[in-house]
Amino acid sequence: MMTLIKERVPTPERPVEERLKGFMEVNLGYTFELAVKEAERCLQCSPAPCTQGCPVHIDVPGFIRKLRENRDNPEKAVKEALEVIWACNTLPAITGRVCPQEDQCEAVCVMGKVGEPINIGKLERFVADYAREKGIDEKLLQEITPKIEKKKEKVAVIGAGPAGLTCAAELAKEGYQVTIFEALHKPGGVLVYGIPEFRLPKETIEKELEKLKKLGVEIKTDYVVGRTVTFDELLEEYDAVFIGTGAGTPKLLNIPGINLNGIYSANEFLTRVNLMKAYAFPEYETPIKVGKKVIVIGAGNTAMDAARTARRLGAEVTIAYRRGEEDVTARVEEVAHAKEEGVKFEFFLNPVEFIGDENGRVKAVKFEKMRPLEERDARGKRKIVPTGETVVLEADTVIIAIGKTTSKLLRMTLPQIEADEHGVIKVNENMMTNIPGVFAGGDAIRGEATVILAMGDGRKAAKGIKQYLEEKRKSS
Ligand code: FAD
Ligand code: SF4
Ligand code: SF4
Numbered sequence: 001m002m003t004l005i006k007e008r009v010p011t012p013e014r015p016v017e018e019r020l021k022g023f024m025e026v027n028l029g030y031t032f033e034l035a036v037k038e039a040e041r042c043l044q045c046s047p048a049p050c051t052q053g054c055p056v057h058i059d060v061p062g063f064i065r066k067l068r069e070n071r072d073n074p075e076k077a078v079k080e081a082l083e084v085i086w087a088c089n090t091l092p093a094i095t096g097r098v099c100p101q102e103d104q105c106e107a108v109c110v111m112g113k114v115g116e117p118i119n120i121g122k123l124e125r126f127v128a129d130y131a132r133e134k135g136i137d138e139k140l141l142q143e144i145t146p147k148i149e150k151k152k153e154k155v156a157v158i159g160a161g162p163a164g165l166t167c168a169a170e171l172a173k174e175g176y177q178v179t180i181f182e183a184l185h186k187p188g189g190v191l192v193y194g195i196p197e198f199r200l201p202k203e204t205i206e207k208e209l210e211k212l213k214k215l216g217v218e219i220k221t222d223y224v225v226g227r228t229v230t231f232d233e234l235l236e237e238y239d240a241v242f243i244g245t246g247a248g249t250p251k252l253l254n255i256p257g258i259n260l261n262g263i264y265s266a267n268e269f270l271t272r273v274n275l276m277k278a279y280a281f282p283e284y285e286t287p288i289k290v291g292k293k294v295i296v297i298g299a300g301n302t303a304m305d306a307a308r309t310a311r312r313l314g315a316e317v318t319i320a321y322r323r324g325e326e327d328v329t330a331r332v333e334e335v336a337h338a339k340e341e342g343v344k345f346e347f348f349l350n351p352v353e354f355i356g357d358e359n360g361r362v363k364a365v366k367f368e369k370m371r372p373l374e375e376r377d378a379r380g381k382r383k384i385v386p387t388g389e390t391v392v393l394e395a396d397t398v399i400i401a402i403g404k405t406t407s408k409l410l411r412m413t414l415p416q417i418e419a420d421e422h423g424v425i426k427v428n429e430n431m432m433t434n435i436p437g438v439f440a441g442g443d444a445i446r447g448e449a450t451v452i453l454a455m456g457d458g459r460k461a462a463k464g465i466k467q468y469l470e471e472k473r474k475s476s
Pocket of ligand 2: 053054055056057058060089095096099101104105106120121124452
């Protein structure tokens with residue numbers, strides 16, 4: 001009889017003192033031996049709930065089986081595991097690192113009922129990293145590329161985030177001529193400007209982008225659709241368009257003092273540090289000054305990233321959240337790392353005013369204390385009510401991380417596109433908008449979501465585009 005091994009094989013992590021000195025990746029991932037040991041815990045369930053829990057339905061037991069079946073031949077094990085993963089997910093080095101696994105594949109893992117769920121994310125990351133290190137992914141790509149039959153149709157993809165990149169890769173594999181238009185000077189979307197290096201090394205994204213270029217995808221950066229080129233111009237030149245513009249406009253707080261210096265949206269703060277490398281000022285041009293005390297408002301992934309980044313810039317950091325700890329939305333691993341790194345948490349505090357000094361710079365935040373009720377709202381979070389009692393916390397810098405919304409620019413240049421009152425674009429079951437040939441996916445159609453959901457949309461949209469172009473070809 002098989003013995004159940006209840007505890008996970010842990011992945012090594014960088015010590016806290018070392019982490020706080022820079023932006024190096026915190027989790028160091030499995031070696032082959034450790035990955036096989038973890039893979040051996042898997043019960044190989046059939047049907048497999050973990051596959052259903054994954055938004056893109058990766059055959060999880062299938063790829064895990066390849067690792068343990070070929071334990072004497074690491075290269076074969078990884079190649080075969082990668083083939084299984086690639087059938088549904090072309091960016092496993094990224095999803096293995098940033099997916100909220102505890103709410104998806106790992107949430108429903110059968111092992112989780114008797115002990116710790118299988119460490120699916122870390123196994124996926126291991127396969128991707130090892131394949132890259134040994135050039136296995138390169139060889140696999142070379143096997144696929146010559147078989148691609150080139151087609152004459154051209155597709156424009158707007159936005160180089162996970163939705164756009166996945167849609168582009170899938171279409172290129174089908175032989176379509178794909179051009180991505182990206183507003184920023186680097187492709188990657190939130191993966192490059194939002195998620196910090198210590199969680200997702202930029203090198204990982206660059207390698208994935210190289211793969212895309214090898215598939216023949218052209219990427220035009222510094223290209224703002226709606227400014228550099230109009231939407232109508234794109235529609236004239238391309239046979240279909242995919243909109244993957246994300247939800248990059250930060251929500252701010254409409255309270256007194258919001259215009260004081262030293263108050264950033266998390267987006268601006270993270271972009272300065274991640275994309276413009278402000279931590280290396282003056283070697284890089286963009287400066288950032290956080291002072292001694294930083295308050296981060298919010299408790300999602302963005303808030304954790306901002307808080308941990310500010311710690312690395314030398315500040316004491318407090319996360320202030322209007323709800324309780326049970327309603328924190330960030331990934332469990334990120335919260336644990338933030339705590340280990342000395343980030344403090346204050347719950348049930350709702351900001352009501354930013355207080356400035358004589359130079360117009362923020363010096364404190366006034367919060368109203370909130371009280372939780374037993375009742376829950378539609379999202380399952382405990383309702384909170386104001387108590388009338390206030391508290392003031394000192395701050396040299398405040399970072400607001402309370403969410404983001406879609407950009408108005410595209411909708412201004414494309415007023416006929418159907419969207420809800422928040423600007424979230426509407427699509428049908430094939431991801432097509434109300435404009436024939438124009439498809440959309442990712443945060444642009446969901447508001448804020450996750451990397452894997454954006455990738456799943458990009459993939460589904462690529463299928464929709466293929467079907468649309470084939471029908472168009474037949475009828476012409
Ligand atoms: P984006 O990644 O936003 O990419 C959109 C791209 O479109 C951008 O590059 C933008 O510059 C470009 N663009 C916009 N308008 C135009 C235009 N007019 N012309 C040309 N280009 C344009 N999710 C997770 O699953 N796990 C995490 O750990 C996680 N952490 C996060 C941390 C932070 C700080 C943030 C901000 C988000 C995080 N998320 C996380 C959410 C996740 O990153 C997003 O859901 C995902 O990136 C959405 O992908 P997308 O392709 O739809 O959009
Ligand atoms: Fe789990 Fe994400 Fe991998 Fe799916 S893509 S199996 S949800 S880590
Ligand atoms: Fe393995 Fe868990 Fe999936 Fe079962 S549910 S196949 S134990 S990963």
